[in-house]
Each structure stands twice: as structure tokens, then as C-alpha cells.
Amino acid sequence: MVVGKAPSVKDVAAAAGVSLGTVSNVMNRPEMVATATRERVERAMADLGFVRNESARQLRAGTSRTLAYVMLDGSNPFFHDVAQGIELAAEDAELSLFICNSNGRASREEMHLDRLLQQRVQGILITPVDPDSAFLGEVSRRGIPVVVVDRVRDSGFCSVAVDDVYGGRIAVEHLIENGHTRVAFAGGPDTLGQVRERLQGAREVWADNGLPPEDLVFLPTDALTVADGREAGERLAGLPVRRRPTAAFCANDLVALGLLQQAIGSGRRVPEDLAIVGFDDIEFAAAAAVPLTSVRQPRQELGRAAAHLVLDEATNPAHVHEQAIFTPELIARASTAVH
Amino acid sequence: MVVGKAPSVKDVAAAAGVSLGTVSNVMNRPEMVATATRERVERAMADLGFVRNESARQLRAGTSRTLAYVMLDGSNPFFHDVAQGIELAAEDAELSLFICNSNGRASREEMHLDRLLQQRVQGILITPVDPDSAFLGEVSRRGIPVVVVDRVRDSGFCSVAVDDVYGGRIAVEHLIENGHTRVAFAGGPDTLGQVRERLQGAREVWADNGLPPEDLVFLPTDALTVADGREAGERLAGLPVRRRPTAAFCANDLVALGLLQQAIGSGRRVPEDLAIVGFDDIEFAAAAAVPLTSVRQPRQELGRAAAHLVLDEATNPAHVHEQAIFTPELIARASTAVH
DNA sequence: TACGCCGACTGAAACATTTCAACAACTACC
DNA sequence: GGTAGTTGTTGAAATGTTTCAGTCGGCGTA
8 A cells, every 4th residue: 555665475474473385375275274364364465455476476486377479460450359369268267468569570570579488478379470480480499389370380389270271262152153253362462371372262263163264363462451452452443344353352351441442432333343352350341331241260269279279288298289270251241242 | 499497597607607697797787798708608698598587587676577558448449559659669668568458347457457466567558447446546556657548637647648628629610610510429438538528529619609509419329339330320310301410420430430331331322411520540440431531549659658658657756747638630531521 | 191193384495587795816006 | 016996707695486394283092
């Protein structure tokens, strides 16, 4: 209650007339201490306003009660939803969560990892800039559990992701079923595995349906933002009518929203003139002026599963690395409705 | 490189053939140690893969190198933008950042605060559920710097906010200038200071222009989400035409986006049939199908300023509490364009 | 009465770091 | 050649918690 210095176990012990060890027992094995004593100690703690010092606990324990999530793009709500799933799982395990943001830059990612190593976090969840980065392997080799989120890695650590190839397939299949025979794929950069695989799925199902490859138009973007989507929309609009796709599949919802905005802003109707499918199914997809058809990832579930894996690796000596793959689901909305 | 146990200063000292103190000096006052020794120590650190143990540092120092931000609503991008501003400032000060989410619930807020107390964070930034909560005052009285973000508090701690009353004024003034004489205000609950003050500003300017109070229609919502906005839109549409507002000012952009979606989805044109103004100017406001006019808050700047205040309180003994107030700015876009 | 046992509590060690007074080895100066 | 000053290094103390081997007194049993 007073400012001074924070009271320690020692102060509590003195105030309650017991030893250090007893105070510690009250906190950690209350059943081992006599009721009268326990109550005395508890009152002393309340009177002094005692708050456990987590650093001291950690030092003694050798590891902190903290997880960390390093996300790829803080401006994409998708990652915040994943983070929320992680947080819920962390909370159940009475762990705190550091949320970091690499913003797609390897240097920032490395800086964060370095700091997390110093913090001796129990485990690191990460959507990496590059899942093959040497630094990440180094972290894992140090004995810190690492789980890669939203990317599949065949070795080294656990991972949790959605089947992006399949996601690409169902998106484009939906468009084909709706009668489209010229479709654009908007997304980039292709250094991002997510982009590569979603495109791959699109191409596979395109070929499976015997459609000519040149009618699946690749519209590369610099990144996966709304602005990039708008810009891709302009390029799309600039194509000669005979070659212009009647539908677009976007590598994520931000790009799709940009495309949608550009289309509507320039007087085209969605879905009549241009059907649009996004990916991720963030909340804003459903909230768009023309609600967006999207490939839903179980966002919170991804986070939850990742947290469980990292905890298993941290606590279970028999842990074996696991690649959890979820199956995405097409959520059809107005942006691809057949007119 | 090997798994084993993490090497400590002691191991480095042994490997380099110096004492503990010297290793510590290499890290903390490199200028005090001879070049040859320093290089020897540095090589030993690299060879062993030494990583400082932050808990031990913290224990010794008595305080951690960490800030925390407890946000009100993780599903609103506004708060993530604020958080990003905080993170940038924290990074400059070589501090880590805990990001927590109370989700509008006092119990979760309290749980997070308790945990942060245990972590001995250097300072807490918070957009509180209730700025007058006793618990928050208790934290501050413990000597931990607290800065309230996005709410003005006249006493107890520093705060950083935008002038919400003024924001309400310019929003509605803009609508009046555009010729609207019946306007709705959508938002709630009115336990939120933000909502109360934005509405107050709206009413003030409405009265200043000699318009009858009953023509400023209050559409209360349960919360500030897209779904609430949609629902408010339905109520709006249900009003008899003679009394139906031709414009709506929403307490935040999420509500505005919901309203926009409902309007367009039910065939009304924006802004011709209904003009809409939001608040916050999140990225999705500009990205909406009809780009949204909004009252811009300097989101990152709020975070930055708050971080600077908390750091000042933490380090400067002559610190005095300060209420930083930014002036919001109207960003006019298509959703209120005069037709 | 002697013995062992049990429950409740104690005291010290250990965790990894930082800091600081003390010390050693030089250099420079008279 | 002694003294003062400088530079570089050492060793121990201190931080707050947890754990664990002990201690102590009381109780039941033989």
C-alpha cells in the first residue's frame, strides 16, 4: 500500500512470525501447512500487499512462465486472430504471452528471437519470414520448443497450418462451377510459401478441368495488402475485354478487399462483372459491402493447436514433432453469387 | 550449440580464464576492459553460445526491461495500431512489450494487471474498461507508472487521448455543412467515455446550429462492433421516411462499416441515400467499398506518446503527470460526398 | 520408558547476474 | 627507490524465490 520497496517473502515471514520456507509452502503446497499458520501468513501477505516476484521464480526454476508469438504481419487481422487462440491456450496453462511482430523483415524477426532467448521463454510460436532460416534452427537446437504457424515444415520443429494447396483448389473449383472460364490469381511475393501453394492448388484444379493454362492469369503483387489489391485491380481492368478474367482468386482477404474496392469504385459490379474469392476469412471479409466469399482458415484453432504442441514439447519428454494440418473450408458469400 | 544446460557467465569466465566480474564488464562497460581480454571473452561467449539470462538481470536490477499494454478490444484494429506505436517507442528504449487484451471485461483486465505486477514491468499502458477502477489506482500507488490511453483522466496518472468532444463536433459539422438536417448517432454502450463524449460533441454542434434536438437521433448499440452497426442500420431503415435521418455519425469505424454494409446490402446508395461518418480512421475505413469518411485519430502517435510518458515517469524523478490531448482531424471520403 | 513415526516447520543452498570495494601490476614523477 | 596515480581484474555480496534435508515436539505402541 505504501510506495517504498516491494515486500518480499522475507518480510512476509517476519510479519507472520514464520520462516521463509513456510511462506513459500503457503503459496506452493498449502496442504502441507497447518490451517492456523496458513491464515496468519495469508493475512500478513494481504497486509503488506505482497506480490510474488516472477523474476526470482524464473531464475530459480530456470525457465519462465511465458510463451511468445512472433507474427508475420501485424496489420493483417488474421494473425491477431491466431494470436488470440494462442492466448486462450496460454491462459489455461497459466502462462503469459509475448506478442511480437516481425513485419515481414528477417532482421526484426531475429531481434525478437534474440530477446526471447534472453527471456528464457518456455516456447516460441512463429510465422516466420523464412521457415528455413538458420537462426530459427539454432533456437530450436538450443532446446527451446519452436512451433511454426501457418507454414508446413517437414523437419526440425512442429508446425500447424492449413492445407494451402487444397485451399487453392476449392477456391478455384468454386469459380469453375459457377461458370467462369477466365480467372485471375492475385498475390505475391512468391517467396511466401502461402502464395506459392495457393497458386499451385489453383493451377492443379484448373488443369484437372481441362482448362487452358493461359486462361488462369497470374497477377503478381508486391505484398498481401489492401493497397496491393487495389493496384492489381487496376491492372486487371486494363486488360482487353476479350482476355479479361471474370473472376479473381486472391491470396488473402486484404488483397481481395482491395480488388473489391477498386472494382466497385470504378463502376464494375461484384459479382456480376467480377466475382471475387479471398483467403483466410477474416472478420472484415464478411463485413465488406459485398460480403466476400473466402477460404476459411480456423484462425483461433490454429493458434490453440500450436500452443498445445509447444507446451507438449516443453513438458513431455516423449514428445515427437508433429505437422498438424487443418482442412480449410470455402465460405460462399455474395461476392461469387451466380446472377 | 549443444543442448545440455545453458552456459552462464561462470562458464564463460572459466572458458576465457577470467573472473565473473570481467565477463560482466565486457557486457556492461566494455571500455573498462583491455582489448585483448575483451576479445578473449567475446570469443568464449560465441563458442559457448552464451545468452544472457534476463531473469537474473531483472532480479538484480529490481525491475524488468519490459512494458505492457492492456488493450480494450483485440478485435478492433485501432488498438493494434496504438500497440504498434507503443512497440516502436519501446524498441527505441530497448524494452520488450507485453500485449494483453481485456476484451472489455474487468475481470480479465484485473487478471492481466496482477500478472504484470508479478513480472515487475517498468510501466503499464492501458485502455481501461473503467478508468476509475480501484485496482488501477492501487497499481499506480504501488509505484508502477500507469498511463491511460484513449481516455482522459484528470488525476492519478498520465493519459493520452484525442479530444473526443471535438471529434464529435467536426463529424457532425461536416454533415450539417453538406446539407443534412436529420442525422443519426450510432454507438454504445454509454458507459464508454468515448461514446459519451463523441455524442456530446455532436449534440453541441447540433445545438450551435440551431437545429432541433429531436432531429439528432440516438441509435444505441450494445457494443462497437460491425454486427452492432448492421443491427443499427436495420433499425434506421425501419424508421418512417419522414423521420429517417439522411446521414449517420458512428461512434467508431466498425459500427460505420456495419452500417455501410447493411445499407448497401438492402439496396440503399451511400452517400446518396445515406451519408456515413466513422471514427478512428482505421485502415479498413479507407478500404471499404465506399471509402469511409472518418474522424482520424493519430493512432500510432497516441501509442508513441503514451510510451514516452510512461518512460518518463519510470526514469525521471521530477516527473509530473500529464494529460496529452491530440486533436482529431476529419478525413472526408466518398461516404459523405455531396451528390 | 524407550522407540519409532508423523506432521509442521526451519535454514541453507542454489539459481545467474551486477556492482563495488579491494587489490595487483604498471607508469610516471620527484 | 619510494610514492602517487592509473589501469585492469578479482571476489564477494546481494537480489527473491524454491526446494530439500533436517529438526523438533508430541503421540501411540511395545
